[in-house]
Amino acid sequence: MIRRLFVILLLLGLGGVFAGLVAGYSPDDTLNLTARYYADHTAQDIGAANIVTAIIVTYRGLDTLGEVTVLFLTAAIVGLVLAQSRRKADAPQRPLPPSGELLTTGTRLLVPLILLLGVYVFVNGHLTPGGGFQGGAILASAVLMLLLTDPLLRIGHGLIAAIESTAGLLFVGIGVLGIVLAGGFLDNRILPIGDLGNLFSAGAIPIIYSIIGLKVGAEFSSMLATLAETEDL
Amino acid sequence: MAPLMAYIALTTGFVLILIGLYGALTNRNILRMIVAFTVANTGVNLVMVAIGYLHGRTAPILDAAVPVEQAAALIIDPLPQALVLTAIVIGVGVTALMLAYAYRLYETKRTLDISQYTELKW
Amino acid sequence: MTPMLIGMSLLLAVTMVVAGVLATRPSQALSISILAAGLVSLLASVQFLLLAAPDVAMTEAAIGSGLTTFLFFFVLGRIRGGDRD
Numbered sequence: 378m379i380r381r382l383f384v385i386l387l388l389l390g391l392g393g394v395f396a397g398l399v400a401g402y403s404p405d406d407t408l409n410l411t412a413r414y415y416a417d418h419t420a421q422d423i424g425a426a427n428i429v430t431a432i433i434v435t436y437r438g439l440d441t442l443g444e445v446t447v448l449f450l451t452a453a454i455v456g457l458v459l460a461q462s463r464r465k466a467d468a469p470q471r472p473l474p475p476s477g478e479l480l481t482t483g484t485r486l487l488v489p490l491i492l493l494l495g496v497y498v499f500v501n502g503h504l505t506p507g508g509g510f511q512g513g514a515i516l517a518s519a520v521l522m523l524l525l526t527d528p529l530l531r532i533g534h535g536l537i538a539a540i541e542s543t544a545g546l547l548f549v550g551i552g553v554l555g556i557v558l559a560g561g562f563l564d565n566r567i568l569p570i571g572d573l574g575n576l577f578s579a580g581a582i583p584i585i586y587s588i589i590g591l592k593v594g595a596e597f598s599s600m601l602a603t604l605a606e607t608e609d610l
Numbered sequence: 611m612a613p614l615m616a617y618i619a620l621t622t623g624f625v626l627i628l629i630g631l632y633g634a635l636t637n638r639n640i641l642r643m644i645v646a647f648t649v650a651n652t653g654v655n656l657v658m659v660a661i662g663y664l665h666g667r668t669a670p671i672l673d674a675a676v677p678v679e680q681a682a683a684l685i686i687d688p689l690p691q692a693l694v695l696t697a698i699v700i701g702v703g704v705t706a707l708m709l710a711y712a713y714r715l716y717e718t719k720r721t722l723d724i725s726q727y728t729e730l731k732w
Numbered sequence: 733m734t735p736m737l738i739g740m741s742l743l744l745a746v747t748m749v750v751a752g753v754l755a756t757r758p759s760q761a762l763s764i765s766i767l768a769a770g771l772v773s774l775l776a777s778v779q780f781l782l783l784a785a786p787d788v789a790m791t792e793a794a795i796g797s798g799l800t801t802f803l804f805f806f807v808l809g810r811i812r813g814g815d816r817d
Contacts, residue, residue: 451703506786633756
């Protein structure tokens with residue numbers, strides 16, 4: 378019980394720090410310097426209506442490249458760690474109840490629509506809330522539905538890997554094109570910026586975000602499929 | 611009264627962090643520790659978004675309601691939102707990693723009790 | 733409008749704290765804990781929407797609340813008897 382006492386003491390200390398932070402919090406009335414820059418310059422420089430997207434894809438595009446790399450590494454490590462635990466194709470399987478009629482038919486109806494929604498979300502990332510990460514997660518949830526309907530389904534890891542690596546290469550390729558044709562790595566002005574609010578605007582942002590969407594979708598799908606294909610313990 | 615929303619979210623976030631840490635430090639089941647970590651993770655995200663919130667302003671999306679010229683006076687800080695977006699995506703990656711390791715640990719000893727794993731204890 | 737938003741925000745905050753406690757209590761069944769953690773995430777995404785962050789709200793709802801919960805259930809489904817401490 379001395380252990381629990383230490384934990385409580387630690388958390389009390391931490392709670393004190395947090396209480397101090399809340400008490401010292403003074404809400405701003407105006408934007409700070411960085412945010413003001415983004416608010417004033419996004420429309421002319423980037424042409425994206427959604428400022429969060431402009432920050433993620435262009436102003437801090439390198440961060441996003443790092444982020445998808447981390448995600449790729451995670452998917453790779455999950456696959457590596459679980460490589461020996463993969464269920465053998467002919468392994469004895471505890472009998473599974475058949476998936477209900479509702480789930481099977483519902484999946485057949487919904488999977489194309491979910492894929493379409495995912496694509497819509499990341500293609501419109503520069504105009505409306507959403508973007509590559511959300512759209513990618515929605516794509517992965519279509520794979521999730523397929524896995525739920527048929528737990529023995531084997532998702533083609535080759536296909537996922539091909540989509541993932543092609544998208545990664547394209548992402549870096551477009552970034553390098555930015556150096557050649559425009560102001561720097563991942564600059565979106567390699568394509569015309571267009572009118573604010575149009576689907577074909579914001580330069581390369583819709584393309585980059587679609588690539589990110591495919592990459593993230595493939596990575597999440599690979600994680601889900603790897604975890605689903607492990608054997609029962 | 612005015613910035614109450616930010617205070618509520620800030621306090622909730624901090625409380626969730628404390629709850630999550632308490633759960634992660636006191637539970638002995640590895641899966642329960644991971645669940646507690648995700649709760650703490652949500653709390654951190656909530657705190658960061660609450661810090662970027664400015665009272666009476668709207669989301670950082672330029673449209674008919676937010677003309678470009680007045681954007682700086684109408685929108686909230688977009689930067690914490692971009693950071694939290696990254697944090698959420700990385701968070702699920704970390705969770706997946708922890709789950710994969712938990713599965714492998716269970717495979718070696720057939721138990722999830724953290725106190726049974728004494729090889730690295732000194 | 734504002735008092736209603738604040739009321740909603742308070743309600744969400746209280747529910748989130750309750751669900752968070754539920755998620756971390758050791759006496760709870762593990763599946764309930766996982767669902768409670770998913771609920772915390774889902775309510776947080778509504779809270780994000782009230783804080784004028786629709787992008788974050790979408791991400792949290794799709795990734796934090798949806799995918800994470802299913803990752804947990806995939807592992808929980810494979811580990812039989814893992815519910816015992």
